[in-house]
Amino acid sequence: MADEPRTESALPLERIPFMQRLLDNPFMLLFIGVVVPTVVYILWGVMEITQIPLAK
């Protein structure tokens, strides 16, 4: 394998930066945009409400 000439298709592709890949992926953005408020706002809030002691 040592001295085989490299074809154009075998050249490494330019790596796309992580942020670019994130911004170009609408479904990953949708996932983040739903999960963050669901966890930080709704689930955390509901957990706090469930811990309020009931009046006797």
Add this chain to the structure above:
Amino acid sequence: MTDAAIPANVLGTLAAKFRTCPATGLKVDLAAERLIKANAVAAVVFLMIGGIFGLLVALTRWPAVHLLSSDMFYLVLTAHGLDVLLLWIIFFEIAILYFASAIILSSRIAAPRWGWVAFALMIIGGVMTNIAVLQGDSSVMFTSYPPLKAQPHFYLGLILFAVGALIGCFIFLGTLVIAKEERTYEGSIPLVTFGALTACIIAVFTIASGAIILIPTFLWSVGYISHIDTLTYKLVWWGMGHSSQQINVSAHVAIWYLIGAVTVGAKPLSEKVSRGAFLLYIFFLQLASAHHLLVEPGLSSEWKIVNTSYMMYLAVLGSMVHGMTVPGSIEAAQRKNGYTHGVFEWLRKAPWGNPAFAGMFLSLVMFGFLGGISGVILGTEQLNIMMHNTIYVPGHFHATVVTGTTLAFMAVTYLVVPLIFQRQIIWPKLARLQPYLFGLGAAGISVFMMGAGTLGVARRHWDITFPASDVMLPHGYPPMASLMMGLNGLSAILAATGGALYIAITVGSILFGKKVDASNAAASLGPMPKKIVRDAVTKYGDAGTWHLPGTYVLVALFFTTFVLYYFVNWKYLSELWPMQ
């Protein structure tokens, strides 16, 4: 028919039909165009209905007029909130989603028949909820907090409307997938489409929150559930109620970029920075919902402060980035157009006679100075206590939703009518006046309500005079509060005049406007210094300059106002509870 004969835009047996826009050269999917028209017309109808209700609310809250009885006041207030905060805005936003995907990307729209199902659900839901309110047994206001109980069809209508809007969001996402598969654009989606994507993502969270809380509330109203916990309702409902206004913010910022691009050829100063600002919205903007719960004793300070003072500020950072890059991109384009003298020639010679540009710039300035700054005040736990549940809160959201979103949507209508309805704007001189009339009135509403709220005037209250004959503990606000509410009423009349003019011009143009064709397409978009409108909207790319002295002066003015107002409110707070 052989495979080779099947055009690329055929899905199954359905072929998309396109026309070419004479002004922009974009391919316009006729199915998308029909859906945009239907949603935009429905939006304007609900704006008209909700606007009339709004004027009645303002005339009742004007102590010297006090128009409606208390029963009618709460009925009308409920209908006003429903029609303008939800129906007008979301119908228009669905039209924007279809425009920003199918039209800007020159793609066929995904599943147009589902688009009509979505539209029908939204119409049925909107009408059903309006009927419930007008019947008089559902005056629970927009928030509909339990234990206030509306008729079941009030909640059912909202649920149907939400399901329709959710289908619209998925049609938008599907259209993005089709456009990418069929390579109707190169590289990343344009910035305007990315802004619409941000709005769509926030809409999915918003609608999901609405479904989570409105479905059990509907079951409670028909008797299948015995109890709805009021605090849980408030928490989840505001995930819908406030986030629905964050859809607006993302959508109207996308429109600012769109109008800047079309009217003066503005390119973003930095695509990366603007996309980063939208990303901050996706992460953090919905969390501002928590500011409605800042005085709830059942939720911890940690939850309140993380959701508002920490994470909301990151979303505010996003807005401040847009607040600089939108005028900055306009300045860069205007300087390229030849307006290079001094610091502000680019602004003085901007196309102020074009209602699209004038409405957009007024929306930008007033959203930032009035809505943005007051939003940070309300999101600060300590300061919020002074204004919570006062009329300052409607003052704030009229600054964001009316001077910000509604004015931006009105502005883009002056482009949508010639581009999509293919009709010229009738009464161009009145159209030039309209954004100023509406903007001035809406700004007055916001400022005077916030002024009255600072003096302690309660929101949602039929009568602020509290006569001794009616209440056990008579209370009087300072005379200045009555003056503020009177000025609010006058401003509402001005805004209603501007709103009526918008509806007359829009409907009149669609029905009687001269047909747009290749010979008059560019002129139909109004006076502009630059006539090439396609590339700035549809292509990825930066303005390529940071020489923006005028924008830096405007930004410095904004920060000075922000800091001064912030500290003035801390001063008020120190006087409210003086330390001995």
